[in-house]
Structures are given as C-alpha cells and as structure tokens.
Amino acid sequence: MxxxxxxxxxxxxxxxxxxxxxxxxxxxxxxxxxxxxxxxxxxxxxxxxxxxxxxxxxxxxGKGFNEPILAKTRVKAYTVLHETFEQIQLEEEMAPDKIHEVVNEIVANILDNSHTLYNMFSLEMHDDYTFSHSVNVCVISTLIGSAMGYNQNELELIATGALLHDIGKVRINPEILNKPAKLTASEYAEMQNHPLYGAELIQKTESMGFLTASLALQHHEREDGSGYPYGLKSTGIHPFSKIVTVADVFDAMTAERVYKKASPPHIALKELRSHADQKYSRRVVECLMKVVVPFPIGTDIAL
Ligand SMILES: [Fe+2]
CATH class of the missing domain: 3.90.105.10 (Molybdopterin biosynthesis moea protein, domain 2)
Known part of the structure; x- marks a missing residue:
C-alpha cells in the first residue's frame, strides 16, 4: 500500500x-x-x-490493511455524531441509546481484533474535521485502554467520553473553529471554553453519566497543571481523561489541517514521549506506542 x-x-x-x-x-x-x-x-x-x-x-x-474497527461501524459513528451535533444545535436532547450502541460496537470491534494496530486513517474527506477527529480519538483511546488492561465496561466508558470529548465545540463560533490562521487572544480564550461547554451539554442528558462529562471537561488538562480550563495537576485528573488527552494530541498532530502539515506518526510519538510526565502520563504514552503503527507504508523517512 x-x-x-x-x-x-x-x-x-x-x-x-x-x-x-x-x-x-x-x-x-x-x-x-x-x-x-x-x-x-x-x-x-x-x-x-x-x-x-x-x-x-x-x-x-493479496495483503490488506485491517482497521481496528469495521468501515460500517465508522460510518455509524459519523452518523451518530452528526445527529448528536444537530440535536444540540436545535437544543434537543441527545440520544444516549444511539451513542451507547455505537460505542459498544467500537469496543466490541477492537476486542475482537485485539492484535490489530492503529494505522493512520487519514483518507477521509476533511470537510468536517471534528467528526473524523472524534471517531479517531475514540478508537485510539479504546486501543490504549485495552493495552492498559481495562475491562469491557471500563473501555465503554473511556470510548464514550472520547467520542464526545469535543462536543462543546458545537457552541464555538464556526468562524473561530475553522479559522485558517492563528487565533487572537480573545478567540483563543473562547476556544478554551469548549471543555466546559461539553461537560455542561453532556450533564444535561441524565443517562450519559458524570464520568463522560468529566472526560470532556478534563481532556485539555496537563500533568504539570499547565492545561485548561482548571489547570488541574496529575493527581486531580481522572486516569481515563489522561488516555483521551494522549489520543487527542496524537490524532491532532498526525492530521493535515489548512494551517499545518500532518506529522508522521513516529514524529508525533517522539514528541509525546519527550513530554511524558511533564504534560502527559508516561504510562499512557508507552501504551500508545504499543498500539499504533509508527511507520505506515508510504511514510517518508529521512535516513
Ligand atoms: Fe478539545
């Protein structure tokens, strides 16, 4: 390939x-x-x-590349996310049953293919980055959680929080969200509110649970307290949030955006490892390294 x-x-x-x-x-x-x-x-x-x-x-x-989840499961996840964003925009309640159903399917796919590694899935049409990013973060987080030894029930909780981690972006002005240039200080401050908005939206839906809201709230916190919105330090951050954080940063680094080139996976892994303990949980970063393909075929490597 x-x-x-x-x-x-x-x-x-x-x-x-x-x-x-x-x-x-x-x-x-x-x-x-x-x-x-x-x-x-x-x-x-x-x-x-x-x-x-x-x-x-x-x-x-006849070699093929297996994805950790089936194409039809990925399609279903996109559809559910799309509907959920629309429901929120219309100020309707999100449909927790559909979210749980697709999350359980993603976790079941990954447990059925436990030896499959994450291979960058960067061929989507990036018309709407938030959806493809959310599904990728969900898959990567579940793979990391599985490598860390969490059980199916725990993986479903991690996957739910990961899938909805950026849901608060629905409340951010699209002009800020999709701005192809550097954000101004006030735009950046507004952008930093998305974890708070996300937690608030999730908490409105009773059956989504407090933990899912916490994962959305904490996914930009960092081990040394340099993150946002609260500047929580390592012990104050939920262990599942630390997984979503690492998956989020890895996928963001390896994605092509209008304002930046994609980093190859091995460079993103090196960068994450260089900030282990300081920004990211070392154990989580080490588990990420076990579940992603660092050099997908086609990667340019300077020797
Ligand atoms: Fe985020």
Whole structure:
C-alpha cells in the first residue's frame, strides 16, 4: 500500500482503503476500486490530501490493511455524531441509546481484533474535521485502554467520553473553529471554553453519566497543571481523561489541517514521549506506542 497525494493519482490505480465522506461517513469510493478519469475528477473536488493506493506488492500478495474497527461501524459513528451535533444545535436532547450502541460496537470491534494496530486513517474527506477527529480519538483511546488492561465496561466508558470529548465545540463560533490562521487572544480564550461547554451539554442528558462529562471537561488538562480550563495537576485528573488527552494530541498532530502539515506518526510519538510526565502520563504514552503503527507504508523517512 502506498500513500499518495491527490496530484499523483492516475487512472488505473486501485484504492487500498475506502474513501469516506467526513460529514456523513458515506463510502464515496470503496477499497479495491480501480480509478478512472471520471472518478479522479470527482475526488479532486474534495479537500483530500492523501489517498492510499495498492502497490504491486499488495496486489500480488493479496495483503490488506485491517482497521481496528469495521468501515460500517465508522460510518455509524459519523452518523451518530452528526445527529448528536444537530440535536444540540436545535437544543434537543441527545440520544444516549444511539451513542451507547455505537460505542459498544467500537469496543466490541477492537476486542475482537485485539492484535490489530492503529494505522493512520487519514483518507477521509476533511470537510468536517471534528467528526473524523472524534471517531479517531475514540478508537485510539479504546486501543490504549485495552493495552492498559481495562475491562469491557471500563473501555465503554473511556470510548464514550472520547467520542464526545469535543462536543462543546458545537457552541464555538464556526468562524473561530475553522479559522485558517492563528487565533487572537480573545478567540483563543473562547476556544478554551469548549471543555466546559461539553461537560455542561453532556450533564444535561441524565443517562450519559458524570464520568463522560468529566472526560470532556478534563481532556485539555496537563500533568504539570499547565492545561485548561482548571489547570488541574496529575493527581486531580481522572486516569481515563489522561488516555483521551494522549489520543487527542496524537490524532491532532498526525492530521493535515489548512494551517499545518500532518506529522508522521513516529514524529508525533517522539514528541509525546519527550513530554511524558511533564504534560502527559508516561504510562499512557508507552501504551500508545504499543498500539499504533509508527511507520505506515508510504511514510517518508529521512535516513
Ligand atoms: Fe478539545
């Protein structure tokens, strides 16, 4: 499998992974699809920077890349998140049953594929970063939790908090949220309110539970107290929040955004490890290193 840019795709190339729509999770083009000029033209209308195609080795040996969760589960998670954001915008109650159902499916997928490592899933169309980021953080957090030895029930709690960790962004002005330049001091201060907004929204839904709200509230806190909104130190931060924090930072670093290039996974891991104890729980970072592929095929490595 090779990761290539949109400019490099040519008719006849075969997709190694499906291309998903970020907003609704629809499969736009399936894996094993042979690209034609017509579909290349279609893809070029999306803000998609990288595409995974099969190379001769993949095709010859029939190698495939397993994702920790099934494509249909990922699609379902996108749909549920999309609906949840809409419900909040309309000031309706979110549907906890649907959220629990998809979270349980994600955890079950991961427990069924316990040997599968996280491979960057960066081929979504990044029309709506918050949805793809939330699902990635949910998957990475569950993988870390599983490596740390948490049981199914605990993993479901971690996964729920991880999936909804950024839900407070629904209350942030989209102009601030999607600003392609550096935020002003007041915009940054408003952005820093999203954990508080998220916890408040989750607490409104009775069956979501206090812990889920705490994970949304604490995911920007840091071990040394340098985080926000409360500047809590290590002992004041819930152990599950420390997992969501590391998954959140790793996914943010490895994502391509309008204002920054994506870091390869091995660079993101090195960066996280250099701040272990100071910013992030060392144990959590070590478990992340066990569950992600540091050098996905197609990564440029300077020797
Ligand atoms: Fe956040």
């Amino acid at each position: 090779q990761r290539i840019s949109l400019k490099e795709i040519k008719p006849g190339m075969v997709l190694a992974r499906p291309v998903l729509g970020a907003t609704d999770g629809r499969i736009l083009l399936p894996a094993n699809f042979k690209l034609t000029p017509f579909y290349i033209e279609k893809i070029s209308h999306y803000k998609c920077c990288e595409i995974y195609i099969q190379d001769s080795e993949t095709v010859e040996k």
